[in-house]
Every structure is written in structure tokens, then in C-alpha cells.
Amino acid sequence: MMKKVMPLLFTFILLFSTFISGTVSIYAAESGLNTGDANDVEMLQQPLDDIDPLIENAISEQVMPGAVVLIVRDEQIVKHEAYGYAARYTDNNFTEMENPVEMQEDTIFDMASISKLFTAVAVMTLWDEGMFDLDDPVALYIPEFASNGKEDVTIKQLLTHTSGFRASTTVPVHEIEGDREDRLDFVLNETLEVPPGTRYLYSDVDFITLGVLIERLSGQRQDEYVAANITEPLQMNDTMYSPEASLKERIAATEYQSNVNRGLVWGSVHDEKAWALDGVAGHAGVFSSAEDLAVFGQMMLNEGSYQDEQILSEEAIELITTNWNGAFPGQDQGLGWELNQNWYMDDLAEQNTIGHTGYTGTSIVVSPNNKSITILLTNRVHPTRNTVSTNPTRRMVSEKTASAIDAWSAESMMSLVDRLVDREEITDVSAARSLNNHLTAIDHFESRSNSSKVIKHLEGFSPLIEFYYDNNSLSENAYETLLSDTEYLMGKWQ
Known part of the structure; x- marks a missing residue:
């Protein structure tokens, strides 16, 4: 008897899953914003994941009781997370509700x-x-x-x-x-x-x-x-x-x-x-x-x-x-x-x-x-x-x-360097040229999927950033952004 029940159960689960996935796809087609993988739209997942502890820390420091983050690229939702509480306190003395309301992704x-x-x-x-x-x-x-x-x-x-x-x-x-x-x-x-x-x-x-x-x-x-x-x-x-x-x-x-x-x-x-x-x-x-x-x-x-x-x-x-x-x-x-x-x-x-x-x-x-x-x-x-x-x-x-986009590849990091020049956060033309030349070499090895060479050149890129920062060619923001994105790109290849 059990042998007959299991195939029937499997068939029911399969049909139910198909119905659910069909319902989701219909909803997505109506909304136009499908949930997708960050990699599919050339974004790194790690910077998006790093948002979570930062929001949770802000909540713990009472910056806010709760939050919802939603990030879209190329009409793909790559991050949609709810944190903390939508309603937590009964008065301005921070008296806790007996039944606080947790934040949801669709909270209004x-x-x-x-x-x-x-x-x-x-x-x-x-x-x-x-x-x-x-x-x-x-x-x-x-x-x-x-x-x-x-x-x-x-x-x-x-x-x-x-x-x-x-x-x-x-x-x-x-x-x-x-x-x-x-x-x-x-x-x-x-x-x-x-x-x-x-x-x-x-x-x-x-x-x-x-x-x-x-x-x-x-x-x-x-x-x-x-x-x-x-x-x-x-x-x-x-x-x-x-x-x-x-x-x-x-x-x-x-x-x-x-x-x-x-x-x-x-x-x-x-x-x-x-x-x-x-x-x-x-x-x-x-x-x-x-x-x-x-x-x-x-x-x-x-x-x-x-x-x-x-x-x-x-x-x-x-x-x-x-x-x-x-x-x-x-x-x-x-x-x-x-x-x-x-x-x-x-x-x-x-x-x-x-x-x-x-x-x-x-x-x-x-x-x-x-x-x-x-x-x-x-x-x-x-x-x-x-x-x-x-x-x-x-x-x-x-x-x-921005890091999830810019740290996707050496090529995208070159675009970042160009933007930093436009914002006058890289003030030395020779520094920008040197940084982009180094990134061009990394891009060459990325195109060949040569991870060891990519990692080796990225390891040499961070000291170059340090050098130009010490010589006042980079703003503090440019320095921190380039170092952080280098670390993210390194993580992608390690």
C-alpha cells in the first residue's frame, strides 16, 4: 500500500509546486519586477549581503525600529529584505508593545x-x-x-x-x-x-x-x-x-x-x-x-x-x-x-x-x-x-x-575610477591612468578566467591605492571605496 501512496504523494507535490510557481510567475509578469540572482545582472552578492548586519546594527542602536531594503537592477529584484519591527512602542518613552508587529517585505x-x-x-x-x-x-x-x-x-x-x-x-x-x-x-x-x-x-x-x-x-x-x-x-x-x-x-x-x-x-x-x-x-x-x-x-x-x-x-x-x-x-x-x-x-x-x-x-x-x-x-x-x-x-x-555593481569586474572598476575623476575625488591624472592600467591587466586575466593571475594583480592593486592616497591624489572616500571594491572583487575570484 505504501508503494502506491508515495508516487501519488509525489505527483501531488509536483502538481502543487507547479501551481505555486505558475502563480508566482503570473504575478511577476504583471508586476514586471521579477526576483533574480545578482550574478544574472552582473552584481556581486557579497556587498548586498553586507547590508544585513549594518541595518541590524542600526536597529540595535535605535536609529530606527525597523526597515525594508529593496534593490533592483535591469528590472530584477536582487535584494528585498525586512528587518526589525513595523510597530514596537506605545509611547515616546519607548514603552514596548505587548505584541509588537514585525516588519514584512510588503509593509506599507x-x-x-x-x-x-x-x-x-x-x-x-x-x-x-x-x-x-x-x-x-x-x-x-x-x-x-x-x-x-x-x-x-x-x-x-x-x-x-x-x-x-x-x-x-x-x-x-x-x-x-x-x-x-x-x-x-x-x-x-x-x-x-x-x-x-x-x-x-x-x-x-x-x-x-x-x-x-x-x-x-x-x-x-x-x-x-x-x-x-x-x-x-x-x-x-x-x-x-x-x-x-x-x-x-x-x-x-x-x-x-x-x-x-x-x-x-x-x-x-x-x-x-x-x-x-x-x-x-x-x-x-x-x-x-x-x-x-x-x-x-x-x-x-x-x-x-x-x-x-x-x-x-x-x-x-x-x-x-x-x-x-x-x-x-x-x-x-x-x-x-x-x-x-x-x-x-x-x-x-x-x-x-x-x-x-x-x-x-x-x-x-x-x-x-x-x-x-x-x-x-x-x-x-x-x-x-x-x-x-x-x-x-x-x-x-x-x-x-554601488559596490555590488562596481566590484563585479576590473572593467566595471575602471568605470568607477572614471567617475571618481569626474567628481574630482581623484585629482591626479597620472594616478587615474596608473590605476586604470593596472585594472586593464586584471581585466585581461579575467577574460581568460585565470584566477591566480587575477588574484596576484589584485593583491598588487591595494598597495597602489595606498600609495596614491598617501600622496594626496585620492580623496578619503575614493580611497575607501577602491580598497573595499578591490576586496570584494578578490572575494569573487578566491
Whole structure:
């Protein structure tokens, strides 16, 4: 009897496995982002693995209670990991929950200022429809905006944070009496800090105003417009404003806000201004998961299209990714999207690398040159915003992503050397030439799979890096990056 049962059992397992794998492949085909092996997209696995202990260490030091990391290259998810807790504390004294909620790969996060990217894309879908020109005065479409000397502020200046508005409003929005419309009227009547176009000032007011522009031009509230024109076409089902109460257990908790008597903010927007605007605003309010955000990033990499859905024209993408802030060095800014920001993009930072961060502890880095998307989502304001900066963790995740790409081969390391020259982190032309000559020799032996020769030349490469660093030809970052990537490449061949 047992001999007959075993084949039947085997057949059942085989059929069940086929069904499961078929279900997974169908889902992957719909999402377009398949889970793949790092080697298949010419990335080293070791730097990606090294992210894990670094995140876990940050959690142990209470930088954040939890995190999700997602890394994509060539539309392949090469890393997707959850760490720590989505909800852990009941108050700002770090009182532990009786049943803390573990972080999951599909946990939904309050995106905070990453919401500005959805606003910018929504604005540019309206530009694609010919609804306005970027240099049009905002007051042409929102007449009351012209008050207090703002008649010359342009739509482009709002998108590039050069309008002249201060970072926030003169009076907290939640202290303004009335409903959402009353509070938006207050924002539209704000005064400028400096004349338009004279300084870069990162401002929530810019994007609250852009949210109003979307509503005036489209006739829809911003959340409805974003859903109809971005998230629904892209099947971003975990992306929304004002999540339903039923989703609470899937959402990462944020801050315990005793100052506004909200208690533990969990499932509603953290930002007080967006909260006062019914959770729907141009500067904050979007909730999303790592994989949904990766789809959004992939649409940008694909020059506005994804899975046969054209969200933006190629012309709109070109405008979004152009640096309009050449007059303000270090503040490279496209339309909504930031450009070339080393402080969180690290070695992924290039002139065409786009991204943004969010106050709640979120960040996205989209690198066209590497065809990569690097996402770090944390709930670092849980249970209080008075924690240490998340920026070192953001940089670390970007750094390890870059290492996984750059340390793949001697040839990719030559590209790294060239980028370091462009960033003036290798200041001696002869040093760059010498480093690349040595890497050319290693590349020769790699092409012949001669591991002993590759290892021998890599062993000689590290002293060369040391020599040029001692002679002030390399920045400290270039020195550390080259040494680290040499070690990673050595590990590949050992």
C-alpha cells in the first residue's frame, strides 16, 4: 500500500509546486519586477549581503525600529529584505508593545516627502496634456496666489524650490481654523522669504501649492488624480493617500505626537500639515510599499512607461531629470526629483541620478547609468522624531549597491575610477591612468578566467591605492571605496 501512496504523494507535490510557481510567475509578469540572482545582472552578492548586519546594527542602536531594503537592477529584484519591527512602542518613552508587529517585505510606509515625487509626476502629466508652460506664473491658474508679491512666481520655480518660500508656513497649518479649503487658502496667501529665483530654499509650501495647481487644472482632488493617472495604471495597489483602517496592521507606525494630542500615529499621515489638510497634500501624504515604489522608479528608468502604460512622455522625463539649479552649486534639482546628492546617494550619485528622501526615514535612488533602483524604507520617527540621523544608513545602502555593481569586474572598476575623476575625488591624472592600467591587466586575466593571475594583480592593486592616497591624489572616500571594491572583487575570484 505504501508503494502506491508515495508516487501519488509525489505527483501531488509536483502538481502543487507547479501551481505555486505558475502563480508566482503570473504575478511577476504583471508586476514586471521579477526576483533574480545578482550574478544574472552582473552584481556581486557579497556587498548586498553586507547590508544585513549594518541595518541590524542600526536597529540595535535605535536609529530606527525597523526597515525594508529593496534593490533592483535591469528590472530584477536582487535584494528585498525586512528587518526589525513595523510597530514596537506605545509611547515616546519607548514603552514596548505587548505584541509588537514585525516588519514584512510588503509593509506599507508613510513616504513623507517622497510624496513630492508623485506631485511632480502628476504635474508633468498635465504638462503633457498642454495645460500649462513651466515658466507660466502660478497666479495664471490660481489667481489668489498673486497676493503678497507672488505674481511672478513660476510653476518651474515651485518644482525646483527656487520660488522664495521658506521651508514651512509662518503659522502651523493645523492651527488655522476651518476646513481643508480654509487652510489651503491660508497657504496660498503666504509671503516669500526671498525674491523668486534668487535662492534655493527647500519648501513644503512649494508643493502644497503644486497640489492645489493639480486640483485646479484637473478638477479632481489630488489623491483622486494621482490614483487615476499614476498608481492605478501602474497597478501600484499598495500606494494611496489616507489608507483604510483595515490596512493598519500592514502599516509601519510613526510618531507618538503628544503636542497635537494625536497619540501614536499609526495608519494616518505623520506630517502635521498634511494631517490638517485631510491627509491629501502636495508635499506629504502618500503611503506605499517598497515594491510599489520600485515600480514607480522603474517607470522613470523606462522614460515614462511601464508595462505598456505611458505615464509621462520622454520630453517630460527629460525636463524632470534636467538640473535647473546650476546657479546654486550642490543643490542640483530636476522637477521635483533631486539630482546627484552624495549625502544619501553615495557612490550612486551622478549628474543624472535622481531620488528623494522622506522625513519618516524613507529614500529612493534611481540610477539610469546603472539601470538600478535602491530603496530604503524605515520608520525612524517611531516612537519619536528625536532620534539620530538616518543619513549614514541611507548612504551605506547606496554604497553597498554601488559596490555590488562596481566590484563585479576590473572593467566595471575602471568605470568607477572614471567617475571618481569626474567628481574630482581623484585629482591626479597620472594616478587615474596608473590605476586604470593596472585594472586593464586584471581585466585581461579575467577574460581568460585565470584566477591566480587575477588574484596576484589584485593583491598588487591595494598597495597602489595606498600609495596614491598617501600622496594626496585620492580623496578619503575614493580611497575607501577602491580598497573595499578591490576586496570584494578578490572575494569573487578566491
